[in-house]
Amino acid sequence: MVDVDSAMRTSAYSGGKRRSKKSDDDKQKEKESRLIEPFNPAEHALKEKAEAYSMWLVIVYGLAVCVFMRYSFMPTLTEPERVLWLLPVLLAVTVPPLHKVLMPSKYYDLFTFSNWFRACFLYVFTWLALSFMLVNPPMGDIAAPAIASGLDIEATDGVESASWSKGTYTVGLNQDTVEIVLGMAVRDNVDAENATIVASVWYHGELLKDSEGSVIGDLTDGSAVVGSLTDALADYSAVDGNWTRGYAKNTLTSAQMGPKIAPRSEDIGLAWDLGELGPGEYEVRVTLSEVGDPWEQNVWTANYRLVITQVA
Known part of the structure; x- marks a missing residue:
């Protein structure tokens, strides 16, 4: 029977014996490995x-x-x-x-x-x-103007619900028809007022018409400079922020910003009174363009859907 003390002495002796077997080359390599490379x-x-x-x-x-x-x-x-x-x-x-x-x-x-x-x-x-x-300005401009944040309608009696998702604005009514004031805002990296816009509303493949058969869907009468649409600018101001989607909030401070369709002060808001509209699917087509640099035209287009349903 081997006691602990004898086992430890034997182990120490064996380890020392193994260490003593190192060759001169091994000792030299071990010594060199501890040296710091000289600085030149x-x-x-x-x-x-x-x-x-x-x-x-x-x-x-x-x-x-x-x-x-x-x-x-x-x-x-x-x-x-x-x-x-x-x-x-x-x-x-x-x-x-x-x-x-x-x-x-x-x-x-x-x-x-x-x-x-x-x-x-x-x-x-x-x-x-x-x-x-x-x-980018002032050296160049390759970014086309665009719609800031989709569409919205003026908050009014008769609208039970409203939701905006991926280019589709769904409005639920609690009555047969409702007065629709359609709003949007133009955004650009510089001088959004001088952008050219073509906007129209289509229903069943045709420009929207009123109850008397007159075309009201050509919102901009062809193409127009954003800053020259005085009636649309005035209608947007008349709504006074009373939009169905409400106001945007700063993600960091939670402070209230502008309406969700035009949260920045530089956004140019536009609105048009479409009169009484009932349930159906309407298409809103928008094209925005400007003179670019180095390209002659910076063009942006979008087709939105306005879906009106009767929920009550």
Whole structure:
């Protein structure tokens, strides 16, 4: 029977015996592994200089690609296409060859995979950041005006329920017909009042007509500049925020903003009195356009559904 003390002495002796069997080579390698790599100031300065040259080369390359795409390539198109972002991103593979051509070999040979990864990332970021500057006001404008937040109707007696979802506005009535004042708002990144709008209401494939057969569905009489629709602007102001969908709230502060169809102060509200409407499905077609840069026209279109049902 072996006691604990004897077992521990035997184990210590065996461990010491195994440790004593290390060769001189093993001891030398163990000693070298504990040494700190010596610092070479000249080599470090050379690498810092190489990375500085690389940084400016990549920034200039990203700027050159951005300027080419904005002022040479984009004017040949009429609308946004995938090639506008795909081509510059694919050009990232040319970053290492570009360094090899333009930089001395004493710098180029110092770069590793991590250097190339950082250089490609810097190129893509430079191109993307400068592109945002060159295609938005005041350098350019490629964003078409749009309807701010769908449709709404003036709150009035006879409307039992209302809901807006994915381009469809469903209104439930508790009577046969109700007076409908249709509202919407135009939004743009700059100067929404000068956008051109074409808006119309269709019923059973035809422009909406009143009870006497007169066409009332051509809301803008063809095309019109938003700021020139004085009657529609006045009708929107007359509603005085009394819209069925209510007011929007700031998601951070919960403070009340403008009506849900025009929550921002820059949105241009428009409204039209459609008279008495009963149950049925109506289609609201809207086209907005403006003079763009570099494209001649920035165009936006949408078709909304106004579904009126009788629920009581």
